[in-house]
Amino acid sequence: MKILVCITHVPDTTSKIQFTDNNTKFDKTGVQFIIGPYDDYALARAVELRDQTGGELTVLNVGEAETEPTLRKALAIGADKAIRVNAFPKDAYFVALQIAHYAKEGAYDLILMGRESIDFNGGMVHGMVGELLGMPSISPVMKLDIEGQSAKMAREIEGGKEYIEVDLPFIAGCQEPIAEWKIPNMRGIMSARTKPLDVVETISDETFSQVNAFQLPPAKGAVQLIDKDNVEELVRLLKNEAKIL
């Protein structure tokens, strides 16, 4: 089985987010980058499926050279080879276009990615890739099993789950608890150094949107601890300070 996992290179969830150039650019100074947490779930399940069924697991990222350490982390976790599409990920369509082009050439049985990235949170790429390749795209997938040429999965829906069966190939946007995040061992980390990481150029520069500016949410207010028996004080503060009553 040939599996492609698309990963994002995103700021660590504990990073302090700041912008520069009049709030048009993300300030990367001192920021640690990680594999997108939802992509990490997809990768973990892909490693398990590759180990069960045999075959090859490729990991792909659309990004500039600075994303290569993140791809190496995916190789340490268990991917066999890595591809970096050499471009800044301008918008969801741009990214989907690159993935679709590469995936079409590779004839993958399964294309997995996170249900959304945690930087722009668009949640659109898997759907767009499905459309571009003419394949089913299902998200958010929280359980996935492969039986021969078909897959059984559970998808989260409002208030419950939906159980789906679909033939390969298809695309899935993944989330927990599809698999437990995998932590690379020392041997995996060392072998990641020598696994192939190829850089390919973009197929098109076409985009549908552009970001004009970013805005941070307002700063969190201070926490006030109120005695559990002092309901009057709580009401007073909610009325006079928080002004929500």
Place this chain on the structure above:
Amino acid sequence: MSSFYSKKDLRFQLFQNNPVLTLSQYSYFKDHGKETYEMILDAADKIANASLLPYLSEMDRKEPVLENGKIRLHPAMKKILRQFGEGGWINAPYTYEEGGQQIPQVIQLAAGFIFQAANYSTSVFPFLTSGAANLIRTFGSKTLIDNFTPKMYSGEWQGTMALTEPDAGSSLTDLSTQATPTGEEGVYQIKGQKIYISCGDHDACTNVVHLLLARIKGAPAGTKGISLFVVPQKRLPDLRSNDVLTEGIYHKMGYKGAPIAHLMFGSHDNCLGYLVGEPHKGLSYMFQMMNEARIGVGMNATAIGTAAYQASLAYAKERPQGRKVGEKDPARPQELIIAHADVKRMLLFQKSIVEGSLSLILYCAYLSDLVHVQKGQEREASRTLLDLLTPIAKSYPSEMCCLTTSAAVQVLGGAGYTTDFPAEQYYREARIHPIHEGTTGIHGLDLLGRKVIIQDGMGFTLLMKAVGSTIREANVHESLKRYTEVLSHYQELSQKVTLKLVEKARENPEEFLADATLYLEFLSIFTLAWQWLRQGISLKEAKENGQIGEAFYLGKMTTLEYFYEYELVKMKALAEKLTSSHFPTIKMKAEWF
């Protein structure tokens, strides 16, 4: 829960403040680089968050119990031990041929820092196994290595250091555990008892391998008659009992997740031990390994201090209390306590100690890596400087983190004294470090009585040279000149005080060593001030290269200033005492108390 360490600072310390990346120029480390190190730190962070941190308070509250002669641990510990073993963490620094990955000590120690800050108890198990296995692989026969180390590396078997006895703790000269030859080469009958044996018995592993000090029958008295043995709890090949009994478990003040046991060896005259290396050289083998362990203890204290600092910082940023000085209007909203100067003082105190200590310990670990790969005079110089710095790197963070964790409790006020917050646990867990792996008193004696004077004071001279070199480097930066002037002054003071003390070594050894612990504190403060100046230079460079942000830079530069304003000045009072001719501690008699 708040973050328990600063990823940003750990990376700054490794990659900007210490030349860790230059290690790859040596063939032993040639396969490594920043990318590998980042992955190791990242993996350690994930293990810490997923497997260690969640059990921090639970392991404290449900401590191990001795049931039917076996110590039962928290059930999560078995999986955690296996995770350390299967992940390759126990033998990571060892050679490829041994199944290791030739990871530098400095990186191994940095990963350990993450584990220790998350949950110190859990980190003790692999740390001990690694130390015990290292003794076997360094001094043991091929048979011992083949029989014991693979399962220790995999985390299936626990390793321990079995040194202390009821009448032999700091003074190992007096240990009495006996080894009697069986007639088979290298195999002895062991008889005796050991106390305070960390992880000496538990149910998360299938065997415990004790690295035990004992006296071979007829051996010379004193430390020269001590030999080192491998004494497994279960004998090979069929894992039947080796007559090692768990007599008791101690109830500790902190790090309760890791048990310490009272063990009886050979109660039924059926306990076999296997000699490691040559007879009567046990203590020298043990001490060669202990230097690394001692730096590790300094790191443990620093990690716990770091976690406490982070917890108190998070609280100070959320807790409103009081108003600005001069603000009389009670209708005005309260300030967050981090706005108050005295709270900031307590936070700066913690930050200056834990980040200064981290800088020193990683520097020492880097020197340890150099000792491993350098040759000739270069190697000798690195080893001598490392030897001098080891008692400082062990003791100063250990002593000071008792105070920093206390400051963390203080920041939280009444809340800090309750078990609703982790500060009180960190305070208890920090307290062991000035005690184990040699008390602070022992390290004071080691520093002044040995390390400062041996080789005609070569270690001290190398430290002064290194400080001088940092001062010259810092003088390039205008804003650091203020600190270089101060440090130069204290460098002169350090030399004067040391000279005056050393002059006393022959004429009055008792007075010479009476205040060795104070001398250790004196030279430690100076060493930390040097480390902070090193950080100042690295901060300037990292800022110019766009590797760190403004807030990180300003936060650390202000902490440097704090250390020089509040901590370094303590050397004056210590110098006064160290050069005084009055010794009430010698004069005082037991019956006068």
